[in-house]
Amino acid sequence: MATETPLKGFIGESIKRKEDDRFIQGKGNYVDDIVLPGMLHMSILRSPFAHARIKSIKADAAQAVPGVVAVVTGDLLAQHKLAWMPTLSGDTQAVLATDKVRFQGQEVACVIATDPYVARDAAQLIEVDYDVLPAVVDPYQALEPGAPLVRDEKEGQSSNHIYHWEAGDKAKTEQAFARAERVVSLETFYPRCHPSPVETCGIVADISPVTGNATIYMTSQAPHAHRTLFAIVAGLPEEKIRILSPDIGGGFGNKVPIYPGYVVATAASLLLGKPVKWVEDRSENLISTGFARDYHMKGELAVTNDGRMLGLRVKMLSDNGAFYADAQPSKFRAGLFHIVTGSYDIPAAHVETDGAYTNKAPGGVAYRCSFRVTEASYLIERLVETAAIDLKMDPAELRSKNFIRPEQFPYTSATGFDYDSGQYEKALRLALEKAGYDELRKEQAEKRKRGELMGIGLASFTEVVGAGPGKHFDIAGLRMFDSAELRVHPTGKAILKLGVKSQGQGHETTFAQIVTEELGIPAVDVMVQEGDTDNTPYGLGTYASRSTPVGGAATAMVSRKLRDKAKKIAAHLLEASEADIDFDHGKFFVQGAPSKSKTIQEIAFAAYTNLPDGMEAGLEGVTYYDPPNFTYPFGTYLVVVDIDRGTGQAKVRRMIAVDDCGVRINPMIVEGQIHGGLAEGFGIAFMQLITFDEEGNCLGSNFTDYLLPTSWETPNFETYETVTPSPHHPIGAKGIGESATVGSPAAFVNAVIDAVAHLGIKNIDMPVTSDKIWSALHEVGAAE
Amino acid sequence: MGRSISLTVNGEMVTADVEPRLLLVHFIRERLRLTGTHIGCDTSHCGACIVLLDGVPVKSCAVLAVQADGRQLTSVEALAAGGKLHPIQAAFKQEHGLQCGFCTPGMMMSSFALLADNPDPDEEEIRWALSGNICRCTGYVNIVKAVRAASAQMKLSAAVPIPVGAGS
Structure with a gap:
């Protein structure tokens, strides 16, 4: 029987994942799996009210429970100047409340005990006397005069207004609207949702009272940045802090911020001299850690009667909750929302955003998204659908008419983005062809005659990912570069150390493959190390689809550095001039004499044993890569739904996804990323909702109320690709982790609207649930 | 306060004193140190904690350790046998x-x-x-x-x- 040659892992090869063996055997190592000798457990008492003044906190009864070691309150933290901490958006956030609570679920006190059950019991015995205040949960109401003031402790803060931010050219946009034959408008709300990785957030903080060394195991998507922030917030010397981010059970943006629980556990370990573990339960995760979206948007598109787009005007109100804690580059108050012109050549655009405090949990994380790109993509793609309805044009034709054409790249958008490459028409055509678009439209027309509701939804999204460039983009002042350190051992095996951190994306495989491509070392021989700040070079972490665009570029560049040195060694070994040495798939050979060659493994050995005179020993290097630009993945998604007039239920019949993320390193992993993103987009479109009642009670605090898609509801996905490399990325890759979550919600909603638009229904806000669809149908007399 | 339970865990007999309120998932993870079984939601929705009790899948965050007394428990750690993946x-x-x-x-x-x-x-x-x-x-x-x-x-x-x- 012939045996297959095992794949080495060159770019484009779908090798199986190196990380899987431990996961399928239950040998992953997540934060909650870590147990240290003498470890204590922490439980947090949280506010039951959305807004209340704290009159007193009595902890005697809790303190008296056998096994309780300490009760930590805001007052105690205040003595150490730790009651408040900075947020990633330059605001402050209470670690433990001292004056009042500002959202339901806010951290009020912590119990540290020898046993987690005891800690939890004791937390319930803490008596907090609250003076309940009126809560404000709507950002429009929050900005009205006389609204309850959320941040009364902030000097100079006399209203709930946080910021005003603009992008684009206002005057030019006004002129475009003045010229327009028609203005299409859409007012829509992208509701609050939550990333909800299956693993919640947690920490084991271990500060040695003898050495002062702080070893912190935490669910961190950005361990290096977190180390620096810990140094700044807690005043710990940075060289003594080691952040270890072990296996992470999904992140999706939820594990980017620093949460109060991390700070208290660390402070408690410092004060008590023992390791302290805190792992949130699911409700804590949903009510207090980084939510996403919560954007009220009004978009207007200036068009000609034949569908040419002339200008785009957007006004938004962002609900930021009680503390402004968006995780985003500091100069960009609305993140990268101004990518809102999307895939279209719109000559003028202007975006205005305001942010408001409300009595809701803080956050605004980029949930599987590059800083508010999801909201932008949703708005423009819904707006194009609305325009197609108003203009009575086919939505595919309208898109096609306005796409940025391939020859226009590099393309500078009206809001200042420099798009690197794209073939939007090609992706659209492929989606239409694979779906059998014309046939579907015919079927729809026939069904409509019979009164049946069927819809076809499109979204031709463009994302902007891979931040830096560091000149403009930072997190808490830290420039958004990333890094790779590569050491090739004498036997030709290697270790690659990265500043990014996988949460399931398969870095141990994908990044090894970049080394395989550049140096020829088989991926199986390249160990990838991440998530240990003592043993990896500084980097900004994994979010905003930046690992491959930035960390991947760093990996390629450091491999090339080593290749240059390897060439010199090859020349020495082959007794040839360096200029005459060629490299191909792991072999260095003399030009025109391919039989005279040395493998990378032979050269690695020579790097430690037989060097040219004067050359430094070893084969290793480090690269810090600051990207010259973002990358711009794109694609077209097409969804077919059937709607039941009796129940309002929308059933997704088909979901066709064409993605272009440039060069695909491991196509199997890329496809897996797309599947996951599509399922999350489906969940956001149809079910995932965090909402609040008038008193600020969170209605989405567990998986009974906050619905996530299971295998039963989730449709099957049909995936296709086009490949348009990024011209500035060393291997032409663009990043893929988030495209599907960014692009798909609009396709799902557009499909629903396409099914009912002829009845006069032009918008239903997400989540597009059966009851909302039925109510909309009922209102126009079309429900059964 | 403790109750003695005996059960078979991945083929081996285990006897332990447990508090009546101890969840089976905590018994598996903290007492037996079988950390392949995970906790994701506390409300029996996510299934990260599923193990087999007498061959039937149960959400071990919704079962008390004392309920496993006298039964056969199988966790992910037992899937591979003899150095071979299932x-x-x-x-x-x-x-x-x-x-x-x-x-x-x-x-x-x-x-x-x-x-x-x-x-x-x-x-x-x-x-x-x-x-x-x-x-x-x-x-x-x-x-x-x-x-x-x-x-x-x-x-x-x-x-x-x-x-x-x-x-x-």
């Missing part, structure tokens, strides 16, 4: 049916129970059987593929050993 494990890797790995043990235990009951499930039956397990990474497409591949493989090699303590 076909379900091999198929999850082969079909890229996992990403972060956190839901994976629970998914595989549910899949195991399904295939024991129905050796040749179609896509709809697989999706229904796994609807008590939440995965946030894969979109389920490759998990379904993995279960189908495991089913095919198990039919081919009828001699696949059943994990110890998996019941009949």
